[in-house]
Amino acid sequence: xxxxxxxxxxxxxxxxxxxxxxxxxxxxxxxxxxxxxxxxxxxxxxxxxxxxxxxxxxxxxxxxxxxxxxxxxxxxxxxxxxxxxxxxxxxxxxxxxxxxxxxxxxxxxxxxxx
Amino acid sequence: xxxxxxxxxxxxxxxxxxxxxxxxxxxxxxxxxxxxxxxxxxxxxxxxxxxxxxxxxxxxxxxxxxxxxxxxxxxxxxxxxxxxxxxxxxxxxxxxxxxxxxxxxxxxxxxxxxxxxx
Numbered sequence: 001x002x003x004x005x006x007x008x009x010x011x012x013x014x015x016x017x018x019x020x021x022x023x024x025x026x027x028x029x030x031x032x033x034x035x036x037x038x039x040x041x042x043x044x045x046x047x048x049x050x051x052x053x054x055x056x057x058x059x060x061x062x063x064x065x066x067x068x069x070x071x072x073x074x075x076x077x078x079x080x081x082x083x084x085x086x087x088x089x090x091x092x093x094x095x096x097x098x099x100x101x102x103x104x105x106x107x108x109x110x111x112x113x114x
Numbered sequence: 115x116x117x118x119x120x121x122x123x124x125x126x127x128x129x130x131x132x133x134x135x136x137x138x139x140x141x142x143x144x145x146x147x148x149x150x151x152x153x154x155x156x157x158x159x160x161x162x163x164x165x166x167x168x169x170x171x172x173x174x175x176x177x178x179x180x181x182x183x184x185x186x187x188x189x190x191x192x193x194x195x196x197x198x199x200x201x202x203x204x205x206x207x208x209x210x211x212x213x214x215x216x217x218x219x220x221x222x223x224x225x226x227x228x229x230x231x232x
Contacts, residue, residue: 042222
């Protein structure tokens with residue numbers, strides 16, 4: 001449970017605000033992921049980082065900007081969001097990008113955009 | 115393209131009875147399959163995965179899943195349900211044989227809400 005932590009757990013922001021979500025993994029993993037979970041929709045993969053290099057960006061709007069300063073930390077910088085961006089944002093990590101690897105998830109940040 | 119279907123939005127079962135949460139998948143190659151559980155206000159917790167070998171996979175909390183290639187299914191099962199098993203369950207698939215980079219996208223189903231009644 002505490003292998004992947006996310007802060008804050010809840011965030012309310014206006015459309016003109018700038019905020020950042022933080023994820024930290026304590027598992028010694030080399031790959032990290034951002035997912036968006038909206039009500040009644042499958043999890044949407046947003047970004048993948050491997051050894052601090054972004055390896056996948058699934059057509060995410062530029063108002064979401066990821067940053068991975070090292071293999072233990074992952075940020076998601078938010079600016080000029082829309083109400084439809086309200087969702088649970090989940091961070092995950094895995095040993096590497098191998099197809100057999102299990103991804104381990106953090107508890108998520110519940111984001112509400114007013 | 116790969117996809118996962120969880121045909122039941124909700125499953126209700128009495129405590130002590132066996133439970134099944136259904137999952138079918140579609141990949142162009144061979145699959146790696148995963149089950150996760152999500153409790154309210156929590157992230158996803160890994161339950162089990164099928165990579166290769168025995169079609170019956172045993173996982174955490176007494177759960178197991180059976181890989182059936184001919185039916186392209188990976189149903190989650192438990193012989194005796196507990197009230198504490200009530201949660202949202204996700205099936206996910208990754209294509210073992212997809213080309214390109216070593217990373218293969220993990221595709222999730224929409225989830226099934228399991229409710230176990232006392």
